[in-house]
Amino acid sequence: MQTPLDYMTDWADGIRCWQAVYRLQSEPVVSAASARKKGFKRASELLAHSRQHSPFYAKYYSSIPTDSPLEAYPPVARSTLMDHFDEWATDRRIDKKSVNHFLSSTDTIGERYLDNYLVWTSSGTCGEPGIYVQDKNAMSIYQSLISVRYQQSGHASASTDPWHLVLNSDRMAMIAALEGHFAGTVYWKWAARLNPWLSSRTRTFSILQPVATLVERLNDWQPGFMSSYPSMLAVLANEQKSGRLKLSLNSLWSGGEQLGEQQKRKIEAAFGCNIVEDYGASEAMNMAFGCDHGRLHINTDWFILEPVDENRQVLPAGEKSATTLVTNLASRLQPIIRYDIGDSITLHTDACDCGNPLPTLSIEGRNDDTLWLPANEADHIPILPLALNTVIEEMANEFGFQINQIGAQELSIRTQGDDIQSRREAFDKIRAPLKQYFESQGTLPVKLQHDPRPPQRNAVSGKLNQVNNRSRVDHHVSTCPASE
Ligand SMILES: [Zn+2]
Incomplete structure (x- = not known):
């Protein structure tokens, strides 16, 4: 006030x-x-x-x-x-x-x-x-x-x-x-x-x-x-x-x-x-x-x-x-x-x-992708990288993540943390708010998978993209070597 x-x-x-x-x-x-x-x-x-x-x-x-x-x-x-x-x-x-x-x-x-x-x-x-x-x-x-x-x-x-x-x-x-x-x-x-x-x-x-x-x-x-x-x-x-x-x-x-x-x-x-x-x-x-x-x-x-x-x-x-x-x-x-x-x-x-x-x-600058997820009423619904950022940071209080789309309805998520255990805990914290957000947008159920590796830079551009859609994952991200 x-x-x-x-x-x-x-x-x-x-x-x-x-x-x-x-x-x-x-x-x-x-x-x-x-x-x-x-x-x-x-x-x-x-x-x-x-x-x-x-x-x-x-x-x-x-x-x-x-x-x-x-x-x-x-x-x-x-x-x-x-x-x-x-x-x-x-x-x-x-x-x-x-x-x-x-x-x-x-x-x-x-x-x-x-x-x-x-x-x-x-x-x-x-x-x-x-x-x-x-x-x-x-x-x-x-x-x-x-x-x-x-x-x-x-x-x-x-x-x-x-x-x-x-x-x-x-x-x-x-x-x-x-x-x-x-x-x-x-x-x-x-x-x-x-x-x-x-x-x-x-x-x-x-x-x-x-x-x-x-x-x-x-x-x-x-x-x-x-x-x-x-x-x-x-x-x-x-x-x-x-x-x-x-x-x-x-x-x-x-x-x-x-x-x-x-x-x-x-x-x-x-x-x-x-x-x-x-x-x-x-x-x-x-x-x-x-x-x-x-x-x-x-x-x-x-x-x-x-x-x-x-x-x-x-x-x-x-x-x-x-x-x-x-x-x-x-x-x-x-x-x-x-x-x-x-x-x-x-x-x-x-x-x-x-x-x-x-x-x-x-x-x-950074170049994150918009994700297009299948939905009930429309063909596909856009999910903006900044919206994912807001949900994860403001609702789960987690920072430093990377989302890779590995299937039409499947996302692989890397989180920040010093060891696998802490990265797993971070993933557990963001899973519910993300699911809830996808539901509120009207997407079909989205499978969220934890990738135990920390976020990695793109092997080709050297950039850290936080959100990579399917075509980018198919081309580059899956070829990234693990950094640990
Ligand atoms: Zn000018």
Whole structure:
């Protein structure tokens, strides 16, 4: 429940957002070099602040001379930050015990932690999920990037300016994993509190409901603007094409997963409108934004992205990286410095025809499959990877799993754990919620089998896909050697 203090805090956040928008608007990016210079100046301030106020970084960087450039600092992994959670934040009141208590209830999604902060979690692809605490400074910068950068995108038309689209849509729909403390949901709840007109025009829909129900509800609501994950938009594009979904949209917003080029074309064709793209992560929101020419421009004044090889050596532009180190200059509360985000990217140096001087990138993120399971009423029902994630993490409290479809109605599941016994116990915990979820979607009975091996990377791509459908399993996964 909102207290008077919460209203005051929201009001203060709103003022700060306006100030951030004004600042960004009054300093348009004139060249790639000037944005980069600004970014590196901010990075040196962030490093100094972190060394002084974060006990973790003070120790982690103890052997690095204070005037060293960013690339002299050692990279950091999520697991290291989570292991040193209580020493990480620059506000020393933040600790894992209190934040876990806050996260243990779904009633607190989007509410304030320690009266002042927002908290979101990322899904635990390789085990423990990440927990990220946000202060009003970071939130106002993220918000200003969304509000301003699309507008300043060279010859940007109304079709790529999200606020223009929002203002011009009578009704908006957000389809998301509402059941967890995920970034998109927390962010949206916060934005809606700050802008009551926005919440009155928006309806949120859970990705966990059966597609037929979702279609019915969307047909009722008739949004002009719809936002979701690419995998969900692809499923809805099918529904629109089949005529079951009857929406007349001005625009779509896609985020949270990587949108493939082919997938993008298919979705845009089905709905007859453009997709506004965004590249962000729980650790660093709004790192890049899509332009009218279909490219993603990096906000290099607020985020430094370093493409690196397997040995974490920085690669030149034009080369596809094994992973990427991200430095988030917008947030000083839990500093993210040369953080391994796991995405494979390629930086481009050629100018984009849209005229925006900020450099562009292409991304190859994680690539999980949508499962199509046989059902009673329809031929097959889509099961989204993100829905499986939400069920396993939020309902069974298990992290780090891999589902391989080995038959039409048969799934083989690998779980995280140090030994076979603990992996078996994890499987036992997730079995009932998964069965229940499949039943709620109307699938025919699904057989769940435990694979005692821990989750494994794809033998061909080297990627850890959490959900592999039958065709991928047939081709690659079954050939993976056991890693134990
Ligand atoms: Zn462009």
